[in-house]
Amino acid sequence: MKLSSLNAISPVDGRYRNKVEDLSAYFSEFALIKYRVLVEIEYFIALCELPLPQLDGIDTSLYPELRSIYENFSEEDATAIKEIEKVTNHDVKAVEYFIKEKFDILNLAAYKEFIHFGLTSQDINNTAVPLSIKDALEKSYIPVLEEVIEKLSSLAEDWKDIPMLARTHGQPASPTRLGKEISVFVTRLTQQCEVLKSVPDAAKFGGATGNYNAHKIAYPKTDWKAFGTHFVEDILKLHHSFPTTQIEHYDHMAALFDAMKRINTIIIDLDRDIWTYISMDYFKQKIKKGEVGSSAMPHKVNPIDFENSEGNLGIANAVFEHLSAKLPLSRLQRDLTDSTVLRNIGVPFGHTLIGFHATLKGLSKLLLNADKLAADLENNWAVVAEAIQTILRREGYPNPYEALKGLTRTNQKIDEQVIADFIDTLEVSEAIKNELKVISPSNYTGI
Known part of the structure; x- marks a missing residue:
C-alpha cells in the first residue's frame, strides 16, 4: 500500500503532514543520507586542501562538481544508496560506496580510497545529525516560535489597558491587566529562546575511538586535532567536541x-490559561461558517486549538525527555542505542510545530469580551481591601489588616457601597477617605 495521509501510522506523517512537511528536509531517511553525503564530500575536499601528499594534485575546479553530488542529491540517489545498503547491511558504508561510484564518473578513481579516510561511521553521523538539527532550528523551528512570540506581543499591546480580575489559587485576587498577563509569556518565551540559541551545535569528529588513531598512524606529522577542529568549526560551522x-x-x-x-x-x-479565560467567557471565538463544535450540542464553540496544542506539546515533551535522558548514556566507548534514538528526533520537532501552529490558530480566533471582564471586577469589590489596608498602614492606622479582614471574610456581598460605608467609619481625615474612595477594582492594577 502506498503511503498516504490516510494510512500513515504516525499522525505527524498522516493527519498533520501538511503542517510539518518541511521537516522532512531535515529528519527523513532521505535527509539523513543527504547530510551524510555532504559531510563525506566536504571531508574529502578538506583533505585536498590540507593537503595530503596523495591529494596535492587534484584540480580545485572539480570542487563544484564534487559539491553538486550533495547539492543536487535526488530521491534516485537515495534509492541507489539504499540498494547498496541491502548488500552492505551498513548505512554509512553504503554512502561511501555510492560516492566512490560518483568518483569513477568524475575520473577520480585514483583518489576514492580517501573518501571516509581514517573515519568511523560516527564521524559522519555525529556531524550529519547536528547539521540537520541546526538547519531545522534556523529554518523551521525558530521562525514559528518567533511568530508565536510576535503574536503574543501584539496581543499584549492591544490589551495593555484592559483591567482584569486576577485569580490566585482560583480565588479573586488583586486586579491586573490582561496585556500584562500576556506579556509574562512573551518574556518567558523570549528568554528561553535565547537560552536555546546559546546551546552549541556540537559534533564529534576524531576517528574510531576519538583519538585520530588511523589518521596519526598514516600521517604522524599532521596535526589532526587542529584539522578536525578546523573541519567541524570552520567548514561545517558546528562546535567540535573533543575529547570524546x-x-x-x-x-x-x-x-x-x-x-x-x-x-x-x-x-x-x-x-491552559487561555482555555480557562475562554471558559470564563473573557474571550469569545471567531466562528467559521460550516464548522461544528459538537456532534450533539449545536451551540458549542470549543477551544480545540489550545487543546490540540497542549496534547501535541505534551507528546513532544515526553520524547524530548527520553532523548535528553538517554543520549548522554553509552556503555564504555560506544554502544548502538543512540543510533535508533537519533532517528526519532523529527518526531518531537513535528509535534512541537503542530502545537505552535495550533496555538497561533487559537490566538487568531480570540475575541475580547470586555463586558465580562468589567462585570467580574465590579462583582468583586473585596479585592480593593489590600489597597485600603496598605494606605491605612502608611497612615499608622491601628490593625488595618484585621479591620479589612473582618469586613471581607464574611458571606455578605461586598460591593462599592459596602466599601464606601466602611471607609466612612474609619477615624482618618476626609482627605484620606477621599483617597480611599477613588480606588476601584478597575483602577487598582499596579504598574
Whole structure:
C-alpha cells in the first residue's frame, strides 16, 4: 500500500503532514543520507586542501562538481544508496560506496580510497545529525516560535489597558491587566529562546575511538586535532567536541532538547490559561461558517486549538525527555542505542510545530469580551481591601489588616457601597477617605 495521509501510522506523517512537511528536509531517511553525503564530500575536499601528499594534485575546479553530488542529491540517489545498503547491511558504508561510484564518473578513481579516510561511521553521523538539527532550528523551528512570540506581543499591546480580575489559587485576587498577563509569556518565551540559541551545535569528529588513531598512524606529522577542529568549526560551522569516545557525548544536544521542552511547557501553560479565560467567557471565538463544535450540542464553540496544542506539546515533551535522558548514556566507548534514538528526533520537532501552529490558530480566533471582564471586577469589590489596608498602614492606622479582614471574610456581598460605608467609619481625615474612595477594582492594577 502506498503511503498516504490516510494510512500513515504516525499522525505527524498522516493527519498533520501538511503542517510539518518541511521537516522532512531535515529528519527523513532521505535527509539523513543527504547530510551524510555532504559531510563525506566536504571531508574529502578538506583533505585536498590540507593537503595530503596523495591529494596535492587534484584540480580545485572539480570542487563544484564534487559539491553538486550533495547539492543536487535526488530521491534516485537515495534509492541507489539504499540498494547498496541491502548488500552492505551498513548505512554509512553504503554512502561511501555510492560516492566512490560518483568518483569513477568524475575520473577520480585514483583518489576514492580517501573518501571516509581514517573515519568511523560516527564521524559522519555525529556531524550529519547536528547539521540537520541546526538547519531545522534556523529554518523551521525558530521562525514559528518567533511568530508565536510576535503574536503574543501584539496581543499584549492591544490589551495593555484592559483591567482584569486576577485569580490566585482560583480565588479573586488583586486586579491586573490582561496585556500584562500576556506579556509574562512573551518574556518567558523570549528568554528561553535565547537560552536555546546559546546551546552549541556540537559534533564529534576524531576517528574510531576519538583519538585520530588511523589518521596519526598514516600521517604522524599532521596535526589532526587542529584539522578536525578546523573541519567541524570552520567548514561545517558546528562546535567540535573533543575529547570524546567513539561517539558524541550528546550533552549539548540534551541541553537543547531540555530547552525545547521548557519552551513547550511555557506554551502549555499559556494554552491552559487561555482555555480557562475562554471558559470564563473573557474571550469569545471567531466562528467559521460550516464548522461544528459538537456532534450533539449545536451551540458549542470549543477551544480545540489550545487543546490540540497542549496534547501535541505534551507528546513532544515526553520524547524530548527520553532523548535528553538517554543520549548522554553509552556503555564504555560506544554502544548502538543512540543510533535508533537519533532517528526519532523529527518526531518531537513535528509535534512541537503542530502545537505552535495550533496555538497561533487559537490566538487568531480570540475575541475580547470586555463586558465580562468589567462585570467580574465590579462583582468583586473585596479585592480593593489590600489597597485600603496598605494606605491605612502608611497612615499608622491601628490593625488595618484585621479591620479589612473582618469586613471581607464574611458571606455578605461586598460591593462599592459596602466599601464606601466602611471607609466612612474609619477615624482618618476626609482627605484620606477621599483617597480611599477613588480606588476601584478597575483602577487598582499596579504598574
